[in-house]
Amino acid sequence: MFSDSNRSWLVYCLFVIAILALLVLVTVLLSRVAVSPVQLSDYNSYRCEAISQATGKAIDQKIDSSGRNQDNEFHILTLTPISARRIADDLCARSERFGINAVRISWHARGHLTARDIVVGKYDLFWNRLHLVEGMVPTHQDYYAKVFDTPTYPLYWVAVDKKPVANEHYFNSHRVGFLDDPHSQTMFLQPHDWLQKHGIKLLPENSRFYSDIASLEEAFLSREIDVMSMSDTMIDLLGIKKAYRLLINDAVESGSWFLHTRWNDPGLSCLVNNLIVEQESAFDVSLYKKVRKSPACDYSL
Amino acid sequence: MISKVGAFTLIVLLLTGGSSYIALGLAHRSALSSLDAELNQQLPARISQAGINSFSDPQVEAMLISSINADLADVVYQSSIAYDCHSRVLALDESAVALASATVADAILNVQWQDGELIRRVDIGVDCQPDTVNIVSGQFLVSFLLSFVLFFLPRPLRGSAQRRCGALMGAGVDAARCQALCSDPALLVVPEEGLPWVSRAIALGYTDAAAFAVGKAEDVLQFDAAHSRVTIHGLPIDLPATPFIYYFWYASCRLQQAEGWFTNPSIRKPDTENARQLIATMRKMGGHQKAINDLSTKGLRAKILDQNRSKIKDEVVRVLGEDLARAYLFEGERDVRTARYRYRLKISPQKIRLNF
Numbered sequence: 001m002f003s004d005s006n007r008s009w010l011v012y013c014l015f016v017i018a019i020l021a022l023l024v025l026v027t028v029l030l031s032r033v034a035v036s037p038v039q040l041s042d043y044n045s046y047r048c049e050a051i052s053q054a055t056g057k058a059i060d061q062k063i064d065s066s067g068r069n070q071d072n073e074f075h076i077l078t079l080t081p082i083s084a085r086r087i088a089d090d091l092c093a094r095s096e097r098f099g100i101n102a103v104r105i106s107w108h109a110r111g112h113l114t115a116r117d118i119v120v121g122k123y124d125l126f127w128n129r130l131h132l133v134e135g136m137v138p139t140h141q142d143y144y145a146k147v148f149d150t151p152t153y154p155l156y157w158v159a160v161d162k163k164p165v166a167n168e169h170y171f172n173s174h175r176v177g178f179l180d181d182p183h184s185q186t187m188f189l190q191p192h193d194w195l196q197k198h199g200i201k202l203l204p205e206n207s208r209f210y211s212d213i214a215s216l217e218e219a220f221l222s223r224e225i226d227v228m229s230m231s232d233t234m235i236d237l238l239g240i241k242k243a244y245r246l247l248i249n250d251a252v253e254s255g256s257w258f259l260h261t262r263w264n265d266p267g268l269s270c271l272v273n274n275l276i277v278e279q280e281s282a283f284d285v286s287l288y289k290k291v292r293k294s295p296a297c298d299y300s301l
Numbered sequence: 302m303i304s305k306v307g308a309f310t311l312i313v314l315l316l317t318g319g320s321s322y323i324a325l326g327l328a329h330r331s332a333l334s335s336l337d338a339e340l341n342q343q344l345p346a347r348i349s350q351a352g353i354n355s356f357s358d359p360q361v362e363a364m365l366i367s368s369i370n371a372d373l374a375d376v377v378y379q380s381s382i383a384y385d386c387h388s389r390v391l392a393l394d395e396s397a398v399a400l401a402s403a404t405v406a407d408a409i410l411n412v413q414w415q416d417g418e419l420i421r422r423v424d425i426g427v428d429c430q431p432d433t434v435n436i437v438s439g440q441f442l443v444s445f446l447l448s449f450v451l452f453f454l455p456r457p458l459r460g461s462a463q464r465r466c467g468a469l470m471g472a473g474v475d476a477a478r479c480q481a482l483c484s485d486p487a488l489l490v491v492p493e494e495g496l497p498w499v500s501r502a503i504a505l506g507y508t509d510a511a512a513f514a515v516g517k518a519e520d521v522l523q524f525d526a527a528h529s530r531v532t533i534h535g536l537p538i539d540l541p542a543t544p545f546i547y548y549f550w551y552a553s554c555r556l557q558q559a560e561g562w563f564t565n566p567s568i569r570k571p572d573t574e575n576a577r578q579l580i581a582t583m584r585k586m587g588g589h590q591k592a593i594n595d596l597s598t599k600g601l602r603a604k605i606l607d608q609n610r611s612k613i614k615d616e617v618v619r620v621l622g623e624d625l626a627r628a629y630l631f632e633g634e635r636d637v638r639t640a641r642y643r644y645r646l647k648i649s650p651q652k653i654r655l656n657f
Contacts, residue, residue, distance in 0.1 A: 012454065012456060015454055016451065016454070019447050019450055019451050019454075020316075020447075022447060023316060023320055023443060023444065023447050024320070024323065026443050027320045027323050027324045027327070027440065027443070028323075028327060029381075030324065030381050030382055030439060030443075031323070031324035031325070031327040031328040031331070031380070031382055031436070032327070032328070032331050032380060032381075033328045033331045033332035033335065033378050033379070033380040033382075033384045034331065034332075034335040034378075034379050034380070035332070035335045035336050035339055035376050035377065035378055035379070036376075036377045036378075036379050037339065038336075038339040038340070038343060038372065038375075038376055039372075039375075040343050040344070040347050040369075040372050041368055041371065041372050043347045043348065043350070043351035043365055043368050043369070044350055044351050046364060081351065081352070081358070081361040081364065081365075082358045082360070082361055084361075084364075085360070085364050108350075210417065210418060211417040211418070212416070212417040212418075212419075214352075214416065214417060214419050215416075215417035215418030215419050218418065218419055219418065237358070
């Protein structure tokens with residue numbers, strides 16, 4: 001048992017500890033820092049303000065009588081962010097004459113575009129495959145007019161050790177990679193179509209399906225698969241120095257650009273055509289060398 | 302010894318320093334973990350979607366990074382202390398952002414997730430700018446208030462001081478005075494047996510220092526003939542001349558004879574021999590003439606001895622109290638040979654100091 005002296009010391013020490021604990025508690029409560037809920041912006045789109053040709057500055061936003069922003073935004077839907085920003089910036093610099101205040105370009109997977117989007121005219125301009133648009137809205141011409149077809153591209157079986165051979169023996173002794181997306185022309189439909197035409201039946205253990213393009217590419221680069229279908233553009237982007245090719249199709253359709261019929265202005269249609277061809281050909285010279293700009297395009301002021 | 306102000310300042314500074322260190326560390330950690338949680342929850346899905354069909358294009362990455370950086374710049378840090386951080390993307394997957402300044406950061410948050418078959422990651426560099434002056438001054442305020450409480454918290458007495466305090470209180474010193482005495486380190490120097498003397502001195506109105514001196518004084522019975530004063534354990538007692546001389550005489554007997562006893566003279570036959578010795582002593586010490594005359598005419602009588610012992614006792618008890626006085630007074634017994642009473646000082650001869 002404690003003596004009186006020890007007990008009073010114990011009480012004193014407890015008091016001191018309590019005071020120090022109080023200091024620590026106050027410190028902890030005061031020094032807690034928390035971020036307020038973060039609102040991430042839309043990473044699937046890019047927006048620019050239209051530039052006035054006269055001043056070289058962004059055009060003032062029109063405010064209506066009720067104080068609302070009468071933003072005449074031109075909304076583009078495409079399938080990839082590659083070139084998206086350049087297309088939007090270019091259009092922002094040249095669209096003043098069409099009453100466009102701003103350009104927004106969004107990129108989403110092919111399945112993002114719905115029949116409802118087409119009917120309500122959600123986008124001013126979009127890129128997709130003609131057969132998919134026809135399948136969704138057979139009367140799509142009432143809403144959108146085709147501006148131009150993006151160039152076809154050749155598609156190959158590609159391997160890095162030796163050239164693929166068009167027979168069952170080759171394909172049954174090598175691992176073949178596909179994208180696990182039956183809508184994909186490049187990495188699912190076209191290669192399966194080729195195999196069907198050549199009467200080659202793949203062994204299930206040699207077919208590999210990947211959920212996204214990056215995983216499929218990674219599998220190819222790490223030799224998890226021996227052969228997959230690729231365009232020249234993909235071969236370049238993946239930095240494959242020595243690619244052995246076997247042609248699948250020399251002219252795969254890539255899609256078409258559609259402009260909403262509310263833009264009943266041949267000048268805008270012409271501008272969009274030339275602008276996209278310029279931007280895309282800068283990005284992919286070989287693919288766009290056959291595509292020509294519209295000759296006389298009256299979109300200048 | 303550190304002064305009280307110095308000790309108080311030291312406590313305040315120590316608490317301020319310690320708590321500021323904790324505050325800065327905690328603020329940094331909580332800011333990072335809160336941001337980490339927010340980003341881990343939202344970034345992976347957004348980034349995975351944004352890069353659709355992009356084949357790791359560097360320009361697409363740059364656009365994505367600038368969008369993420371714009372969002373990071375809008376992050377608001379909520380806290381009761383002034384704390385703000387700036388964060389930016391240092392690396393997206395394998396490609397580090399090619400900016401010299403981007404490679405250095407206080408802390409790096411690593412957001413990592415499974416995207417299909419791939420492991421993807423974003424490194425976010427975070428630099429925090431705490432308002433140190435604001436934080437330290439806040440902690441100073443809190444530390445100052447708590448130090449105040451800490452400093453004035455009554456401290457318990459150490460074991461021996463506690464015992465001494467108990468002894469003093471037992472000897473009749475009131476509790477408040479006792480608390481003051483007991484917190485004085487000088488009390489610890491007073492030997493245990495001196496404590497009743499301290500409390501007696503306090504009761505007699507001595508100052509603390511004087512009382513401690515009494516407690517530490519030598520346990521002797523000292524005679525000061527010049528002032529007819531005896532000092533017992535440091536406490537002086539002034540006696541009238543005649544009782545002082547008798548006290549002195551009994552002390553001399555205690556020192557000179559083997560057992561120190563002095564038997565009362567017979568009623569029928571007063572002691573003239575000892576009366577002469579006493580008269581000589583009285584003359585030397587300036588005793589009263591009346592007492593001298595009485596001795597020379599009637600001799601030394603038992604009645605006179607009894608009277609003076611009684612006066613001595615009264616005076617000593619008045620100053621020392623019954624308990625303390627007892628050891629310095631007389632003990633008596635019947636002399637078997639004469640059947641008369643004999644008396645002597647109780648105290649041992651070693652503790653008697655005669656001073657002419």
